[in-house]
Amino acid sequence: MNQQIPSLSAAVVLYHSSLEQLEALVASLDKSAQSIGAELPLYLVDQSQSAIYSAAVREMTRKVVTGGSLQLHYIARESNDGYGAGHNTVLDKMLGDYHLMLNPDVELSEDALVQVLKSLRDHPDVTIMAPRGANELGDEEHLAKRYPSVLVLLLRALGLPFLSRCFSQRLASYELRDLSDEGDLQDVPLLSGCFMAARSDALRAVGGFNERFFMYFEDYDLCMRLASIGRVVRDPNVRIIHHGGGAARKGFRHIGWFMSGGIRFFRTWGWRWV
Structure with a gap:
């Protein structure tokens, strides 16, 4: 690879994740x-503890990866210690200059990695970056956020349409809906973790994710710590589709993880009630 082109790696954490969505991501x-003309190590961190699921993932990825641009590295963990702990598994591996942390339910545009490399190369003060996202229907997914309040998180956890309508302005402010859909990098307070591109040295400098967060808010906590050493930004020129999101739609267990993660976040960084 041309030495002037910075290197890139990626990791996906799995826990009985949809094989159909994972196939689309891979x-x-x-x-x-292939568009960046370089090999990209992809670490698949499987926390399912299922030999059947593991075999299915390995078989599917072998069939999908045909271009020779991805170097697959499969890591089977003996326990499910959460999203952040799964991603931290690869911090001591051979990462690129920049490292992608991905959910298994996203899809990248063909030029996404070209733009990621360009933005991070041209802006060495950026520590972590998120793209512009849309759901499968094309509706905007607001992946950058303002610092949350307890009220806003309760509204999102409950997911009740009539309450969302009553507090639409607060939710819009939290979701930074005033951001432009195009243009240069946009400095933001927080990023959602379905797709985050970070400088590997910055990621290691802060110790990766805080593993006290099992699921939800580990991404916000990481952004708060990375903001102390560089910029946290959204790049509207990087496009993805996100098929997941929304703890309220996933049942009471996810709502419980969401609430406990929120409490831990506020205890760490300060409470904001409304």
Whole structure:
């Protein structure tokens, strides 16, 4: 690879994740990696503790990756210690200059990695970056956020349409809906963790994710710590599709993880009630 082009790696944490969505992610990542003309190590961190699921993932990825741009590394963990702990597993591996942390339910545009490399190369003060996202229907997913309040998080956890309508302005402010859909990098307080591109040295400098967060708010906590050493930004020129999101739609267990993660976040960084 041309030494002037910075290197890139990626990791996906799995826990009985949809194979159909994972296949779409890997296929899009493979195609986008071909656009940068470089090999990209992809770490699949499987926390399912299931031999059947593990075999299915390995078989599917072998069939999907045909372009030779992805180097697959499969890591089977003996326990499920949460999203952040799964991603931290690869911090001592051979990462690129920049490292992607991905959910298994996203798809990349073909030029996404070209733009990621350009933005991070041109802005060495950026520590972590998120893209512009949309759901499968094309509706905007607001992946950058303002610092949350307890009220806003309760509204999102409950997911009740009539309450969301009553507090629409507060929710819009939290979701930074005033951000432009195009243009240069946008400095933001927080990023959602379905797709985050970080400088590997910055990620290691802060110790990766705080593993006290099992699921939810580990991404916000990471952004708060990375903001102390550089910029946290959204790049509207990087595009993804996100098929997941919304703790309220996933049942009471996810709502419980969401609430406990929120409490831990506020205890760490300060309470804001309304």
